[in-house]
Structures are given as structure tokens and as C-alpha cells.
Amino acid sequence: MQVREMSIAGVFEFSPQLFGDSRGLFAAPFQDEVFAKAVGHPLRLGQTNHSVSKRGTIRGVHFADTPPGQAKYVYCPRGSLMDIVVDVRVGSPTFGQWEAVTLDSRDYRALYIPEGLGHAFVALEDDTAMSYFCSTGYNPSGEHGITPMDESLRLPWPTDIDPILSEKDTKAPTLAEAEAAGLLPTYEACLAHYATLL
Numbered sequence: 001m002q003v004r005e006m007s008i009a010g011v012f013e014f015s016p017q018l019f020g021d022s023r024g025l026f027a028a029p030f031q032d033e034v035f036a037k038a039v040g041h042p043l044r045l046g047q048t049n050h051s052v053s054k055r056g057t058i059r060g061v062h063f064a065d066t067p068p069g070q071a072k073y074v075y076c077p078r079g080s081l082m083d084i085v086v087d088v089r090v091g092s093p094t095f096g097q098w099e100a101v102t103l104d105s106r107d108y109r110a111l112y113i114p115e116g117l118g119h120a121f122v123a124l125e126d127d128t129a130m131s132y133f134c135s136t137g138y139n140p141s142g143e144h145g146i147t148p149m150d151e152s153l154r155l156p157w158p159t160d161i162d163p164i165l166s167e168k169d170t171k172a173p174t175l176a177e178a179e180a181a182g183l184l185p186t187y188e189a190c191l192a193h194y195a196t197l198l
């Protein structure tokens with residue numbers, strides 16, 4: 001398993017070894033020991049999620065109130081998608097910055113998104129599945145979003161798709177509006193929370 005820390009500190013990409021043979025393929029997209037060594041603590045598991053999306057579907061940008069927030073370990077078991085992490089933690093040195101990674105069912109790369117960060121993706125093929133290991137269960141009242149079309153973020157959505165968004169994501173505020181409304185997590189609170197996980 002190869003591990004790469006992304007430009008937003010604490011976000012990691014994991015690339016598992018692929019074992020092909022005459023039957024097909026084997027891969028282990030999540031490995032506890034590798035994860036804990038890279039991130040500094042084990043992954044807590046509160047819920048697993050699975051979604052299926054048509055090509056052009058954009059989900060996000062979603063984040064949860066931190067603490068406790070919801071950390072996510074995600075990979076794509078079918079199809080392909082572009083995954084995006086956005087730093088929405090007020091006071092973070094990388095506030096407003098994002099990073100995009102292609103996840104697909106060829107490489108089975110995974111991404112770890114710690115609590116407090118925004119997460120979004122676009123399905124690049126029909127019937128694209130997304131798999132999540134989440135650190136906590138669902139807390140609808142603590143879930144928030146910013147619009148994936150926020151012009152100040154300039155997220156790199158492909159130009160050759162017809163975007164499909166949920167009503168909630170269509171109506172979501174911009175990053176600036178969410179900050180003004182006090183909806184964003186603070187970097188300070190996130191760091192304090194991460195310290196409790198060590």
C-alpha cells in the first residue's frame with residue numbers, strides 16, 4: 001500500500017497493491033495498520049455508506065459540525081469519480097483550498113478526509129458506486145453543505161457533463177455565506193478534536 005499526504009495536511013491518499021490472476025483481481029483498499037501509522041490513530045467506524053450515481057452527478061460539498069464531525073475513508077468500488085476535499089475550517093492555513101483525486105475501480109485508491117473538511121465528488125460514469133467508512137453515525141442536524149458551484153472555489157468540475165445535483169446542494173450557500181452564518185467549523189476546534197483521537 002502506498003500512502004501520500006496531500007497538500008491539505010491530514011488528508012491522505014492510499015493506493016493498494018493490486019493482485020491480478022486468471023480469476024480476476026484482489027485488493028485491500030483499507031488496511032488498519034497502514035492507516036494508523038500514516039494518520040496517527042486508528043479509524044473509528046460508526047457507519048458505512050454506499051451510494052450509486054449517474055454520470056454527471058455532483059454530491060457535496062458536505063461537512064459536519066466538529067466536534068465530533070465525521071471523518072470519511074472513501075473509495076470507488078465501481079465506475080470512476082473525481083473526489084474533492086475542500087478545507088472549510090476557519091483559521092486553517094489552507095482555508096478555501098481544495099484537492100482533487102480520481103478514484104476508480106481500476107486502481108481502488110482511497111482517500112481519508114478528517115473531521116471538519118468538506119467533501120464532494122462527481123461521477124464520471126453511469127452506475128458509479130462510492131463506498132465510505134465513516135467515523136460516526138449520521139447526524140442530520142449537524143450536517144451542512146456549501147454549493148459545489150461556488151465561484152470563489154473554482155472546483156474543477158468537468159466541462160463535458162450535465163451536472164445533476166440534489167435540491168439541497170443546489171440551494172446550499174457559498175463558502176463566504178456559510179462563514180458569515182457561522183456554519184463552518186473552526187480550525188482550532190478541529191485541532192482540539194484531532195488531539196483527542198491520538
Ligand SMILES: Cc1cn([C@H]2C[C@H](O)[C@@H](COP(=O)(O)OP(=O)(O)O[C@H]3O[C@@H](C)C(=O)[C@@H](O)[C@H]3O)O2)c(=O)[nH]c1=O
Pocket residue numbers: 049051059060061062072119120121137138166168
Ligand atoms: C448521508 C446520509 C444520508 N441519509 C439519507 C438522507 C437522504 O434522504 C438520503 C440522501 O442523502 P444526501 O442527499 O445527503 O446524500 P449525499 O448527497 O450522497 O450525501 C453524501 O455526500 C457526500 C459528498 C459525503 O461526503 C457524504 O458524507 C454524504 O454527505 O439519504 C441517511 O439516512 N444517512 C446518511 O448518513
